[in-house]
Amino acid sequence: MLIEFNQVSFRYKPHTTNVIDNFNLTINRGEWIALVGHNGSGKSTVAKLINGLLMPNDGIVTVDGTQVSQESIYEIRKHVGMIFQNPENQFVGTTVIDDVAFGLENLGVPRDEMIGRIDESLKQVDMALYKWHEPIKLSGGQKQRVAIAGVLAMRPDVIVFDEATSMLDPTGKKELIQMIRSLHEKHHLTVITITHDLNEAAYADRVVALSEGEVWFQGAPRRLFQYGEKLQEVGLEPTFVTRVYSELQKHSIEIKQEPLHFKELVDELWTSYLKT
Amino acid sequence: MDIIFKDVNYTYQPNTPFSHHALKTINLEIQSGSFIAIVGHTGSGKSTLLQHLNGLLKPTSGQISLGNTELPGATSKQLKDLRQQVGLVFQNPEHQLFEETVKKDLLFGPKNFGFNVKDVEKELNDVMEQVGLDHTVLERSPFELSGGQMRRVAIAGMLLVKPQVLVLDEPTAGLDPSGQKEMLQMFKALHEMKQHTIILVTHSMEDALNYAEQVVVMNQGQIECVNKPEDLMHNQERLRRIGLDIPEPIESIRYMKERLGLEWQEKEYTEEAISRTLIEYIKAGATS
Numbered sequence: 001m002l003i004e005f006n007q008v009s010f011r012y013k014p015h016t017t018n019v020i021d022n023f024n025l026t027i028n029r030g031e032w033i034a035l036v037g038h039n040g041s042g043k044s045t046v047a048k049l050i051n052g053l054l055m056p057n058d059g060i061v062t063v064d065g066t067q068v069s070q071e072s073i074y075e076i077r078k079h080v081g082m083i084f085q086n087p088e089n090q091f092v093g094t095t096v097i098d099d100v101a102f103g104l105e106n107l108g109v110p111r112d113e114m115i116g117r118i119d120e121s122l123k124q125v126d127m128a129l130y131k132w133h134e135p136i137k138l139s140g141g142q143k144q145r146v147a148i149a150g151v152l153a154m155r156p157d158v159i160v161f162d163e164a165t166s167m168l169d170p171t172g173k174k175e176l177i178q179m180i181r182s183l184h185e186k187h188h189l190t191v192i193t194i195t196h197d198l199n200e201a202a203y204a205d206r207v208v209a210l211s212e213g214e215v216w217f218q219g220a221p222r223r224l225f226q227y228g229e230k231l232q233e234v235g236l237e238p239t240f241v242t243r244v245y246s247e248l249q250k251h252s253i254e255i256k257q258e259p260l261h262f263k264e265l266v267d268e269l270w271t272s273y274l275k276t
Numbered sequence: 277m278d279i280i281f282k283d284v285n286y287t288y289q290p291n292t293p294f295s296h297h298a299l300k301t302i303n304l305e306i307q308s309g310s311f312i313a314i315v316g317h318t319g320s321g322k323s324t325l326l327q328h329l330n331g332l333l334k335p336t337s338g339q340i341s342l343g344n345t346e347l348p349g350a351t352s353k354q355l356k357d358l359r360q361q362v363g364l365v366f367q368n369p370e371h372q373l374f375e376e377t378v379k380k381d382l383l384f385g386p387k388n389f390g391f392n393v394k395d396v397e398k399e400l401n402d403v404m405e406q407v408g409l410d411h412t413v414l415e416r417s418p419f420e421l422s423g424g425q426m427r428r429v430a431i432a433g434m435l436l437v438k439p440q441v442l443v444l445d446e447p448t449a450g451l452d453p454s455g456q457k458e459m460l461q462m463f464k465a466l467h468e469m470k471q472h473t474i475i476l477v478t479h480s481m482e483d484a485l486n487y488a489e490q491v492v493v494m495n496q497g498q499i500e501c502v503n504k505p506e507d508l509m510h511n512q513e514r515l516r517r518i519g520l521d522i523p524e525p526i527e528s529i530r531y532m533k534e535r536l537g538l539e540w541q542e543k544e545y546t547e548e549a550i551s552r553t554l555i556e557y558i559k560a561g562a563t564s
Contacts, residue, residue: 036330036447038454038455039422039423039424039451039452040422045495084491085450114540115526138320139318140318160353163450166449166450167449167450169318169479170481170520171317171519171521172318172478172520178318178459196452198454199451235452235453235454237453237454240524240525240528240547243547244528244550244551244554246546247547247548247551247554248551248554251555251559253554253555262524262527262528262531263531263535266528266531266532266535266536267535268536269536269554269558270536273558273561274558274561275409275537
């Protein structure tokens, strides 16, 4: 177990309602968790509680056995990397290599080791050729990848992506999701993605859907998709394939499990109904 | 007000090493009262085109007529009128809020254009309702509101200036799915009830397909094609080549044809038509 929320409550101002209320969640090492929910459901608050950007009013958050507190946040932040929505807001260096070096300099990593780590992390996000480029001249997707390299160089145990794709164009979005998948699979990185796009959540091992600061659903993406139109009650939009499949089910057309993608639906229909 | 672009070129920082030819020979007609979508990859020239619509940028060469106003060549009085008639909502318009209360922020634009404040105040409640905001937020600070609410305030502020043309640059970016839908439905309603011309700039081919009457596809500073939404189907390869997302229903129909060998006979490319086709096809296949 890498991250644990134990009876955590949080409110932004005293005497207001809790944004997060009696929240419990366990995240295992190597897992990919998608936190989904409508605007204001508390999902970003959860992310900020993991690395001590916010501190709980009640309850305990632990990362790798250490309780998140004012005393431990610097230690915690070595383990937890964060990527935010707007890549523009996270650059400090004038070149890509400077930018990736920034966090390492803060940690006082020796120069030789630093060079090695920078090269390795830029290679992991496929940006090694852009070492000497200016970050502001890169596309949105490339900027997010440089931001990820900066985080990877710190060798974190977990990376939290807080709506990291929501400001990218469709191509940038696809590339970034591909990137996250490969980091998760090849490097066994623990990943937490915060999103309201269920197409994106479909890739996770486990989805946690929040509503009004509480866990509304927890389980495999396929099981979440089974809720169909009910998802709208908590401000989530069923994906295209879910909507088509619910229509088919009304006509008693069923396949063996809830489909995650349209291709999967069509392939399964072929196998179940049309293969001769 | 009809909008006509004739051989419009725009170059950023001409005659310098940083010179960038952002719009190349643009010819485009937007009729009064229509709903058009402009789609294109990042850097395709969408935002540059948009800034010509109320004279923030003026063509390096070529001519734009916006109703009775010609660019270049408009007087500063004409430009001021143009900016009242063409309401531009930039990406993340909530960043432009600055007043102490929502009400003050809403009145700022109309005051600047010389509207009678008393008259505008009477319209506040109506406009708030149109954008789906409760009037209780009027006395609150805009900075206490959620992102979606702030964006509605910014849009309400624009509506109070009574523009005929609404130009919207990615108005749904960063909103949650139900927020996105509500926002687009709101513009659709404004278009239908008040005959506003709507120019929607978006990355989302799905939104273009669902809401617009015409879709203008831009690529590398040029207009690649102007299509009715239903004709986009025949331009898939072209869209893919310039890095645009194929709308999910269209991609799905392609896969159904390829994998199941079925024929597409519906007129529309909607989710309902896809479900219907699959159901009929399977029922026919299961009985034969």
